[in-house]
Amino acid sequence: MRKRHILAAVAAAVAVPLSVAVPAYSHGWVSTPPSRAALCAAGTVTGCGDIQWEPQSVEGPKGFPSLGPADGTLCAGGNSRFAQLDDPRGGAWPATKVTAGQKLTFTWKFTARHATTQFRYFLTKAGYNASTPLTRSSLDLAPFLTVPYNGAQPPTTLSHTATLPSGRTGHQVVLAVWDIADTGNAFYQCLDVTF
Template identity: 85%
Template sequence: MRKRHVLAATLAAAAVPLGLAFPAQSHGYISTPPSRAALCAAGTVTGCGDIQWEPQSVEGPKGFPSGGPSDGTICAGGNSRFAQLDAPRGGNWPSTKVTAGQKLTFTWKFTARHATTSFRYFLTKAGYNATQPVTRANLDLTPFLTVPYNGAQPPTTLSHSATLPTGRTGHQVVVAVWEIADTGNAFYSCTDLTF
């Protein structure tokens, strides 16, 4: 009897660290071009807090841009646990070099497949100051790409190609919103580009 209790206690004690070692397997993020969450998860950017272990968890209220996260908290989906994603870092987030008018493919990596309403992609306006947090005032609130998904679940990875808007120079930010069909939430992914 005592051996069974010792064995059970040992197994329970071992299970706790294992459970903590594996973050909740949920949701998704843009892996290429690397989003801020992907850069943190890869260790390319440090000082990211919890997002380095949970790049897929940037979940916040849906309804963007009329609803959703408040200004200055958009890249973190309004989630204070991931506030490092909103910090402009002096305009020094690593960025992908692009040309206005070029076709660019955004690839999402999913760890949980949710019924999906749509994917929408927004870009900061000409003259955006990359040393400031992303707000609605410095975003073009008309998406440059909308992909309806009609309640279907995406596969494990999914790519969307878009022609980047013209009239942009310098450091810009793409805010991608994956809107879930059967909850009140969406997932937010910010990707830095240099035109």
């Protein structure tokens, strides 16, 4: 009996420092309209690699557009593990039907909360070719929506509503960026839409 108590005490003593030493990293993804990561996680799109199990993990260096992931790797946050998200699939990613001037609500799901600087949403320019990888030159680098968060932690689900810009037709891509306040990273999500 005494041996069992000693083992339990030792296990508890080891567990406490480990739980304190391992930080709770923030993760999240856009669930609606479905991002590429969400489409892979739901099995709507196959051949996605690891992202199908980790839609919340598309994390890369922050500072977009002057810094951040390299052109052609924006949808994967510069993370080669999720390179399937950067593959334009010949412009065949499932796309949400939208209209110019429409109010569209973007919903994020978080598996861990983190101090947040802001959320920003960028849209590809008129004439974007959906069969090419996403680059800075294909995006309007002025976000059509910025939501300041001033270092607060988001709840487990958070929605933002934006009015979609005009002057777009056909298949376009929204790049959603969640800037973390207390790390050097941000989370990147690509969503395909059709005007």
